[in-house]
Amino acid sequence: MKNNIDIMSKIVCFSFFLLVFFSCKHHENEYHSITDKIEAESKNYHGTSISSEAYIGDIKTIEITEGGHTFLIPERKSQIKSYACTECHTKPLSQMQSKNLKKAHWDIKLDHANANTMNCITCHDGTNMDHLTSLTGKSIDFNNSYNMCSQCHNKQFEDWKGGAHGKRIGGWAPPRASMTCVNCHNPHKPHFESRWPARFNTQKVKERE
Amino acid sequence: MSNNNKKWFSLNLGRKEKVSSGSCSCGKTSGGCGTSSNSHHMTDDEFAAAAINASIGEERTKDGFEQVFDVKMDRRTAFKKLTASLLIGAGAVSTSCSVISGDESREKSQIDWEEQFKGNYKLMTDEEKQATVDRLVRSYQLRTGKTLSMSSKNAEEDVLFGYAFNISKCQGYMDCVNACVEENNQDRDSQMQYIRIHEMKDGKGFNFNEADDNYYHEVPAEGHFYMGTQCFHCDNPPCVEVCPVQATWREDDGLVVVDYDWCVGCRYCMAACPYDGRRFNWSKPEVPEAEINHNQHYLGNRMRKKGVMEKCTFCVQRSRAGKNPACVEACPTGARIFGNLLDPNSTIRWVLENKKVFRLKEDLGTEPKFWYFMD
Ligand code: SF4
Ligand code: SF4
Numbered sequence A: 001m002k003n004n005i006d007i008m009s010k011i012v013c014f015s016f017f018l019l020v021f022f023s024c025k026h027h028e029n030e031y032h033s034i035t036d037k038i039e040a041e042s043k044n045y046h047g048t049s050i051s052s053e054a055y056i057g058d059i060k061t062i063e064i065t066e067g068g069h070t071f072l073i074p075e076r077k078s079q080i081k082s083y084a085c086t087e088c089h090t091k092p093l094s095q096m097q098s099k100n101l102k103k104a105h106w107d108i109k110l111d112h113a114n115a116n117t118m119n120c121i122t123c124h125d126g127t128n129m130d131h132l133t134s135l136t137g138k139s140i141d142f143n144n145s146y147n148m149c150s151q152c153h154n155k156q157f158e159d160w161k162g163g164a165h166g167k168r169i170g171g172w173a174p175p176r177a178s179m180t181c182v183n184c185h186n187p188h189k190p191h192f193e194s195r196w197p198a199r200f201n202t203q204k205v206k207e208r209e
Numbered sequence B: 001m002s003n004n005n006k007k008w009f010s011l012n013l014g015r016k017e018k019v020s021s022g023s024c025s026c027g028k029t030s031g032g033c034g035t036s037s038n039s040h041h042m043t044d045d046e047f048a049a050a051a052i053n054a055s056i057g058e059e060r061t062k063d064g065f066e067q068v069f070d071v072k073m074d075r076r077t078a079f080k081k082l083t084a085s086l087l088i089g090a091g092a093v094s095t096s097c098s099v100i101s102g103d104e105s106r107e108k109s110q111i112d113w114e115e116q117f118k119g120n121y122k123l124m125t126d127e128e129k130q131a132t133v134d135r136l137v138r139s140y141q142l143r144t145g146k147t148l149s150m151s152s153k154n155a156e157e158d159v160l161f162g163y164a165f166n167i168s169k170c171q172g173y174m175d176c177v178n179a180c181v182e183e184n185n186q187d188r189d190s191q192m193q194y195i196r197i198h199e200m201k202d203g204k205g206f207n208f209n210e211a212d213d214n215y216y217h218e219v220p221a222e223g224h225f226y227m228g229t230q231c232f233h234c235d236n237p238p239c240v241e242v243c244p245v246q247a248t249w250r251e252d253d254g255l256v257v258v259d260y261d262w263c264v265g266c267r268y269c270m271a272a273c274p275y276d277g278r279r280f281n282w283s284k285p286e287v288p289e290a291e292i293n294h295n296q297h298y299l300g301n302r303m304r305k306k307g308v309m310e311k312c313t314f315c316v317q318r319s320r321a322g323k324n325p326a327c328v329e330a331c332p333t334g335a336r337i338f339g340n341l342l343d344p345n346s347t348i349r350w351v352l353e354n355k356k357v358f359r360l361k362e363d364l365g366t367e368p369k370f371w372y373f374m375d
Helices: A002-023 A034-041 A154-162 A202-207 B044-055 B057-061 B064-069 B075-097 B103-116 B126-144 B175-183 B238-242 B268-272 B326-330 B347-354
Strands: A061-066 A069-074 B149-151 B161-166 B196-201 B224-229 B248-250 B256-258 B278-280 B295-297 B309-311 B336-340 B370-373
Touching: A034 B347, A154 B347, B103 B126, B126 B149, B161 B347, B175 B196, B175 B326, B238 B248, B238 B268, B256 B309, B268 B278, B326 B336, B336 B347, B347 B370
Parallel strands: B149 B295, B161 B370
Antiparallel strands: A061 A069, B161 B336, B196 B224, B248 B256, B278 B309
């Protein structure tokens, strides 16, 4: 009899312990916040089978590594209509600005910063039109034109490297492909135009009358 | 019937591959089951008309709102409504057992029957999910002669979807709204939209009372900023908690989804959502045949019916395949960022760790997986 009571009390004690133990670990309250959860669950992240590679499409890309981030950006030079520029720019610019030569680029109006800060030769090298030129006169490849922009827009550059600025191409999964500066901003006129919204909901107007 | 693993009752209505020839599920071994009584066989159209008449009757001319708030329910109409669903089942039996009706209408009614009495998607095994998806595809093919692809792809391990929205980038163009409507086959009649873009006055914070979500003027307007809302796929979703029939739930990759075939249309979830994330089909959703997106997912953009709840699914048909949601793809400013929160190298993680992010009504503890940030 005494033995039985002993066993019973042991069982009761043990189940009480179990209850206490498990009630502190309700599934939904396992983490304090979503941030804790993300941190904990991504500790053993092994990658997924999902790839976004197929959605990049036939865009020609190049791989770059900037600030510890490696990702793809669209290749630029093949997109410029008559690259290499030196096919027309056979002579230094100063000699080509004469009256009797065929005019080109007349439609480009520079609307980027102001005339004190920028003109054509802030970015273009009049003696070597196939490359861009940095503020200190170092040559920059057209494919890496973000190096041009980042000289002033360094905050945006930081965000772009990490992925907070600049649209992703294709999908969210690796490999990452992001637009580079000039894919969205016309370097001669970098601001976004104002325009009309894509749609107007007439039904909503009726509902709220 | 023979499968013991089934969680619900299903009736085999003379599908050739399952039933030995000459026998019908009603038990007779010769002739159609309908032949003994000289009953008049309705054509499909007649039957549909009768069923609709029994279920909605005079209410056909009213819109969804009037139907709910303006209903005179006497015993006769109540009884009619009750019998309507039975009738659909009975109709399926009668058509499928009939010798007169063709193979196609037999198959159609078999599908109708199985769809009518299938279980909750959440409880289905992968084979059952595949089966219901196959049925829906076949039924669409029988009705329209067109094919569509419908996926039942499950959540992938090590994926938790999250979204970030840059309020200093959004210009209020609403390209995302257009893309969303087209991608997700939303009702064109009622102009349903999952996404709302709110135009807010600078310097007043998030003031939804003074915000306009249906502006039509050149944007961005002077002195205003824009922010978008949609379903935030809360990690602790109150909408899921209140559903009396568990027709809506959180998937393992964090998507909050609705089984449109299990939803009874009570709209509790709509009331429970603190973010205005849910949309209800007050009328039969209409999408012109030419505009239907045929790349579908059971939990996503497949065609809905009247009286069910729907909402943003982060484009489950796209995101589970590795594509960006349609809104992310359509946004010309790059204000929308989407990705896997569990991948330490993902861009969304970089945003959460390096930008000042915040969420709406954080104090509610709903843990939305939709963050806002500024440049
Ligand atoms: S935003 Fe609303 S509908 Fe979406 S998961 Fe949260 S509570 Fe549910
Ligand atoms: S409307 Fe549908 S999903 Fe929402 S609570 Fe009711 S049954 Fe559940």
